[in-house]
Amino acid sequence: MILFLMTQRAAVNGIEIVYDSFGSPQARPLLLIMGLGAQLIHWDEEFCELLAEQGHHVVRFDNRDAGESTHLHEAGVPEFGSPASPYLLADMARDAAGLIDALGWPAAHVVGASLGGMIAQQLALDHPGRVRTLTSIMSTPGPQVSPxxxxASATLMSAPPADRVAAIALAQKTWAVIGSPGYDLDTERIARLAGLAYDRAHDPAGTARQLAAILASGDRTERLARLAVPTLVLHGEEDVLIPVAGGRATATAIPRSRLVTFPGMGHDLPKPLWSRIVEEITKHTAG
Structure with missing residues (x-):
């Protein structure tokens, strides 16, 4: 039997967003936004608990077209490379802003990883009053900045798995390529999460729609130069999916931002770095 944490639902921006939370509601509000095709479970429970222990009320959620949030099945599968997209990152940022409202938070500290970092950047640009601080992890100002x-591109374009066993095998193969070469690959955790993700919602078309949103939304560099939100940029020096140039470009674009890079880290959050990452985020939100 597979058990999940108790989730809650919020009607925002014309769709339903599923989320859960950690820590005291009286603590600093912290919103976690996950990446392409990923679900709230990919923010590890233990990682969220570490953040909660450092004085945060942590909320993680499923983006549209992922997990148990609304999937836009009627939009179909966009043609790869087409400039057309059923929605943009601005719409996904509006989802996040709506969730902040639904939670009763005037504003939140926002942390986004990969696509989540792009959404977090867009949220800070379009809804600056909702963002106390921004933390952009393994992300980029635009898809052409650090291809x-x-x-890594070949793994991203892999054919969708036919069943649960194939989904787990594909996850193992993918993280072997894009994960952190400086740290042991946690194959057991990868398999567990891949199985849970498949059971919650297997929707390759939804991932394709998210990817189309990235490509159709263009580059944020010029607008980021006018951003006044306190910003922390975290990036792995061995990232092959979004190379570290993306993190450096983000930090260069945003005035007075702080860049921290991690040797040996790829396009994931290796467990041995959790305490250091939580320390950096906590120092940022407390400041």
Whole structure:
């Protein structure tokens, strides 16, 4: 039997967003936004608990077209490379702003990873009053700033798995390519999360729609130069999916931002770095 944490639902921006939370409601509000095709469970419970222990009320959620939030099945599968997209990152940022409202938070400290970092950037640009601080992890101001290596790109374009077993095998293969070469690959955790994600919502078309939103939304560099939200940028120095140039470009674009890079870290959050990452985020939100 598979058990999940108790989730809650909020009607925002014409769709339903599913979320859960950690820590005291009286603590600093912290919103976690996950990446392409990923679900709230990909913010590890233990990682969320570490953040909660450092004085945060942590909320993680499923983006549209992921997990148990609304999937836009009627939009179909966009043609790869087409400039057309059923929605943009601005719409996904509006989802996040709506969730902040639904939670009763005037504003939140916002942390986004990968696509989540792009959404967090867009949220800070379009709804600056809702963002106390911004933390952009392994992300970029635009898809052309730091393109993936050919091998990483090939994993991103892999054919959708036919069943649960194939989904787990594909996850193992993918993280072997884009994960952190400086740390042991946690194959057991990867398999567990891939199985849970498949059981919650297997929707390759939804991932394709999210990718189309990235490509159709363009580059944020010029607008980020006018951003006044306190910003922390975290990036792995061995990232092959969004190379560290993306993090450096983000930090260069946003005035007075702070960049921290991690040797040996790829496009994931290796457990041995959790305490350091939580420390950096906590120092940022407390400041």
């Amino acid at each position: 993936p290596t050919p091998e």
